[in-house]
Amino acid sequence: MNETADRTGYVAIVGRPNVGKSTLLNHILGTKLSITSRKPQTTRQRILGIHTIDNTQMIFVDTPGMHELHKGADNEMNRYMNQQAIGVLKEVDLCLHVIDAAGWREADQRVVQHLEAAEVERVFCVLNKVDQIHPKSKIIPVLEGASKQYNYQEIIPISALKNRGLDIVVDQLAKWLPAQPKVFPDDEITDRSLRFLVGEMLREKVVRQLGDELPYRTAVVVENYTDEENITHIDAVIYVEKTSQKGIVIGKGGQRLKSIGSSARKSIELLLERKVFLNLLVKTRPGWTDERVQLAALGYQ
Ligand SMILES: Nc1nc2c(ncn2[C@@H]2O[C@H](COP(=O)(O)OP(=O)(O)OP(=O)(O)O)[C@@H](O)[C@H]2O)c(=O)[nH]1
Ligand SMILES: [Mg+2]
Incomplete structure (x- = not known):
């Protein structure tokens, strides 16, 4: 029963803490929905951000930053936050892996391990905060480095904060949305009260x-x-x-x-x-x- 002109899908936004996942969601939606701060581990729970344009509905899932759990010292909240982020991978159609354009870190590698374990079919890598990189040529080795870490569908340099490259991200994602009816009404932007x-x-x-x-x-x-x-x-x-x-x-x-x-x-x-x-x-x-x-x-x- 897939005879519909609509294209609808869930898109997870994942990455290590503080790379700009929530900022990215807010700026794609054009609405302050998910809270942000310069401190890591700001997002604690998943939140849906729904982006509907004409027949296309992208249901973004903002997640807490994935971080390493240390034996003994971990508390329930940290475990909970990781579960929230990792659990979502199996439920989505597409995934945005956000990294900081300043360079690949070990913590990004751990995110990749979760992507591999969950066998997410299409993952886009977003190199965020390019506004902070000078000269811009410094982005090229980071881009090349990321391409060796995982079989990303695309690697897209952006600045979530300055709204640069976000239209490219949305256009790329739209290409891969499954043909299925919308899940939410056109004017809804989140599942949260x-x-x-x-x-x-x-x-x-x-x-x-x-x-x-x-x-x-x-x-x-x-x-x-x-x-x-x-x-x-x-x-x-x-x-x-x-x-x-x-x-x-x-x-x-x-x-x-x-x-x-x-x-x-x-x-x-x-x-x-x-x-x-x-x-x-x-x-x-x-x-x-x-x-x-x-x-x-x-x-x-
Ligand atoms: N310069 C610059 N700063 C950015 C950009 N995107 C996000 N930031 C800043 O990075 C910090 C972290 O942003 P968040 O959106 O809270 O990051 P997050 O990945 O959601 O963080 P957690 O929820 O803690 O995992 C904030 O101070 C943002 O203003 C960007 O494109 N450029
Ligand atoms: Mg966040």
Whole structure:
């Protein structure tokens, strides 16, 4: 029953942490959907970004960066993030392997091992952040190097941040989409609820505004989300592991929390296109990253 003019397929966006996977998704969609930061391991859960143009529907799956698990030191959250990224490979039609154009790293090699194990049929390699490479001729050996690492369908240099080369990526992917009906309505851009996106916007500000270690020890839960006539009322909790960390999030005289709250509120208002009242609390939940039950309670099932 494949008699359709539509071409539809799932495209995984994978790679090591911090190479620009979420930025790539956002810039292809032209919408801020998946949160980003200069710190690795920003994305924690898969998120779909749906790109529909005429008869073509690309369903991108943004994934957490694949990273090496160290024996003993690993917590449930790290395991969970890897599972989210690796598990997706078997479910998609096409795959984008994002690497940093600065050069191939051992961590990219490990991603390739997962691609091989999952036998993904068509993988495109995206060399991202070419805006940072000077002179541009330095890209050529990286391109040649990547071509020896895996049998990529194409290797495409891009800058996700500067919107360079993204049309080429989309055109190349479109060629290989299976002929099948669309899965989502044309105006849908994600599978996630507004409530989830709101929590993520808030987590983005936490990650961006706090020190390098702390973000990985925090989680955000939206406890109440109520649309009133002229305003949306949101109560959210930032969970930390220790009381000492609570002080860091709140900051001197409450300044840090205030600043996180006000920048989150602005982003959420842009997302919802309406006024938002955001009530933020910080609570302690010891060892949350290590316990499956607590992870589930926080929404990381
Ligand atoms: N200069 C430059 N920076 C970029 C580009 N793409 C992404 N970045 C930056 O790289 C950092 C990481 O971007 P993300 O999109 O969060 O990376 P990610 O691969 O999703 O990271 P994880 O979710 O942690 O695995 C951010 O500071 C981005 O602004 C690019 O094309 N050029
Ligand atoms: Mg990401």
